Amino acid sequence: MRVFLALWSLFLLTACEGSFVRPSSLGRKVGIERSYEARDACLSRNAAAESTSTTDFATAAQAVALACQPETDKLIVASDQTGDAKIAASIRKDTEFRAMKYVLQARGQALF
Numbered sequence: 001m002r003v004f005l006a007l008w009s010l011f012l013l014t015a016c017e018g019s020f021v022r023p024s025s026l027g028r029k030v031g032i033e034r035s036y037e038a039r040d041a042c043l044s045r046n047a048a049a050e051s052t053s054t055t056d057f058a059t060a061a062q063a064v065a066l067a068c069q070p071e072t073d074k075l076i077v078a079s080d081q082t083g084d085a086k087i088a089a090s091i092r093k094d095t096e097f098r099a100m101k102y103v104l105q106a107r108g109q110a111l112f
Helices: 002-015 023-050 057-067 069-079 085-106
Strands: none
Touching (some): 023 057, 023 069, 057 069, 057 085
């Protein structure tokens, strides 16, 4: 019985071996986080510049998102290794949503 228990424990420990974070995954994660930070910093900077504009919120948010297109593209490259168009579209949509958030904050409006 003890032999069975020892073998079963060994089996369970070796079954989880592939679930640990690999060094290459950690480097990719850091790259993605830096890309997010660069994009968000760009959105914040450009939203502050748009805060004095008289255009509506949606137009200002689109202008801010367009101004940060290079940072968004770098984020897409860092995040998506497969070239999937759905992932790129999702990140672009997230960029527009965050741009709206930063524009509203810069103009002193509540998000909700």
